[in-house]
Amino acid sequence: MRKLFFVLLAVFVVFLAGCSKEELPASDNGTKGNDLGSEKAKTEVPEKMEGKETIFPLTGIETDEEVDNRIISVMVNNHPAARPQSGLSEADIVFEILAEGMITRLLAFYQSEMPDVIGPVRSAREYYFELANGYDALYVYHGAANFVNDMIANRGINYLDGAIYDNDGNLFKRESFRKAPHNSYLLLDAVYDMAEGKGYETAASHEPLEFLANEEVENLSGETKKHVKIVYSNNPSWIVEYSYDEANGNYSRSSDGEQTIELNSEEPIVLDNVFIVETSHEVIDDAGRRAVDMESGGSAYLIQEGHVQEVQWENREGRIVPVKDGELVGFVPGKTWINVVPTNPGMQQSVTFSN
CATH class of the missing domain: 3.50.90.10 (YerB-like)
Known part of the structure; x- marks a missing residue:
């Protein structure tokens, strides 16, 4: 009877040891699994899900899309013979500045929205292309005085000049319902391809402007x-x-x-x-x-x-x-x-x- 007791006791101890061996790895696996799961979750959460909203830099409007397209700036004609214009409703920012005489001209910046057609497009001025450069924007215009073209080239401005592509049907088109110089229109879809062809960057990370909550x-x-x-x-x-x-x-x-x-x-x-x-x-x-x-x-x-x-x-x-x-x-x-x-x-x- 005594011998039987010790045998049963030994079996019980072995049983407990076996249970302990089986339970410890399970507990460790659970802990390690949770830790790994947490690390994996952290690395896979997109940046904008970690409390960082993505906004368009020039408008402050939130978006679910990645914003990496370079800003395009366009010289838009504002002569009475050029009104109404095309594409201004989709511009993020528009500068209006006197060009010559009492005639103002517009410099329109595009990034969050891209209209098919913009214009009529007019000639360059120094203060306009310097503004475009300050926003790291591609600068699109149609013609300029020789000394202005020289400035643009010498200062390394990334530009597309409609005088070079005049009415090519790809980047610029002359419309018959208006007379020159109020009838040259930019076909925006071609801008990035033409810019890449000149060796310009078409992707950019622009710092957002300051916006109100x-x-x-x-x-x-x-x-x-x-x-x-x-x-x-x-x-x-x-x-x-x-x-x-x-x-x-x-x-x-x-x-x-x-x-x-x-x-x-x-x-x-x-x-x-x-x-x-x-x-x-x-x-x-x-x-x-x-x-x-x-x-x-x-x-x-x-x-x-x-x-x-x-x-x-x-x-x-x-x-x-x-x-x-x-x-x-x-x-x-x-x-x-x-x-x-x-x-x-x-x-x-x-x-x-x-x-």
Whole structure:
């Protein structure tokens, strides 16, 4: 009986040892499996799922897509004979600056949206191509004075000149419904291929501009004004107006008392930020061409959500941005038009606000 007891005890001990051996690896495997699973999960989570949103750099609008296409800038004709234009509704940022005489010209930046056709396209100016270069954008224009073309080549600007590809049917097309020089249109689909053919980079990682968060947009400060008028000349063709639509939360634009629209669709041009900057302009030749100082900074108005703020503008790393007390002021996410006005007569005389 005693012997049987010891035999049973030995069997029981062996059984317990066996159970322990089987359970320990299971426990270890479970722990290691969880650790490995965690490491694997970390490496496989996309960057934007780790609290980093992907936005278009010039608009601040969120996107699920990778944003790596290089910005394209285009010189757009703004002569009355060239209106309405094509492609402006899809531009992320548009600069409006005097070209010669009292005629303004537009430099439109494209990245988040790519229209099929943009134009009419006009000639280059130094301050425009320097702006394009500051945003690391491909610069597209149609023709220029020889000394301007020399500047573009000597400064290493990445450019496509419509005078070289005039009416080739691939990059540029002349339309019969308008007369030259108001009838040259860019076929945007060909830009990256043509740029690659010249050895230019067409992919880029652009640093985003400063944008306001939703709560900051809702609590914007500044005087409440719903209408702004910019007088480049007493000629109505060069009077620009922006009107705030409270229901839609955006601004519409007009020139010469007519709403700015797309040529084919007649879709109104709407935007979210109006940024008016004042700087020195100097006529440099008999043709009325100007030198425009886009480096020194100065007085500015930032107009958003029906509010007007007096700010300063600065050129920071090539980009024209609003600043207050030395700090960047954010744009409302969306599209922006930047109107550049001369210091003579100055913003106080050329810009007025009303309700």
